[in-house]
Amino acid sequence: MNTKTITQFPIPNFFDRAKVGEVWRVPYQDRAVQAETWAKQQRILPAAKDKTRICLMAIDVQNTFCIPNYELFVGGRSGMGAVDDNIRLCEFIYRNLGVITEIAPTMDTHTAMQIFHPTFWINDNGEHPIPIATIITLDDVKQGKWKVNPAVSYSLARGNYMAIQRHALHYxxxxxxxxxxxxxIWCYHSMLGGIGHALVSAVEEAMFFHNLVRHSQTNFEIKGGNPLTENYSVLRPEVMDGSDGRPIAQKNARFIQKLLEFDAVIIAGQAKSHCVAWTIDDLLSEIMAQDPKLAKKVYLLEDCTSPVVVPGVVDFTPQADAAFQRFADAGMHLIKSTDPIQNWISI
Incomplete structure (x- = not known):
């Protein structure tokens, strides 16, 4: 391991831990001026000069998942998981401004009529499934317990109800x-154009600051807009073909290749049990197909991600922990945001 000393920078005075769990307007122009001054004061070079290229992929760090009382707040077992995770994530970005080459936030992006939202389904009583409490199985669809809501066929299937019903069974x-x-069935969340879709304000501020300090454009990756499939992973949807065998979606080959071209990929975000685990799993599948040794360039910030836990309803902590152990067994690294970066990445 390279023992070169890497500067960990101080946290800028404008960062307020107490506001990470709130929604507010980032003062862009103020931060832009401060970023230019900060880069000069701390002698931070542009990202283009990095010899070791490091990408931070922040998965779905959006209000809908990360702000208490928003649609799908990921509280974890502590009840404040995503908020605490984002405090650590922001501080990690600020401390390591000089070595993070690029930040790639993924953005879960939905509209009302999607296969995992209540309005898509209906039963014989005209009722929609209850969000989170409802799991629709293969038998449920075969037996007609849940059917596609005929009203959505106008927008999603050009009025061809039988085609979209066949797709539901196939799916x-x-x-x-x-x-x-x-x-x-999830509650309506990450709605395109809504406040829940936006990045957490404190995280957005940290990414914006990084962008201007390092002269490295933030690489936003949109996922989840296909109404006929779930898209937990930014790298590929859950189902990629329709009932007729024709493709309805495809894997994000461009982004996969870009990630694998970095010297190191650091991953954080929400939720550990779902979108984070699914994305890492898809990345691992691509790595195994290309070169298993590439797994060693992936680092998982375990203290910047939490699993879905709904007290008294469901707790995905065991599944999340098992997935991360499987990733570690494949060669990926489980690390903490507070560890000096040179302890785990050769710079």
């Missing part, structure tokens, strides 16, 4: 065949 069949989680 849950594929989930079952591929060993995926069964279809969970």
């Amino acid at each position: 849950v069949q594929k989930l079952s065949d591929n060993g995926k989680y069964p279809l969970i």
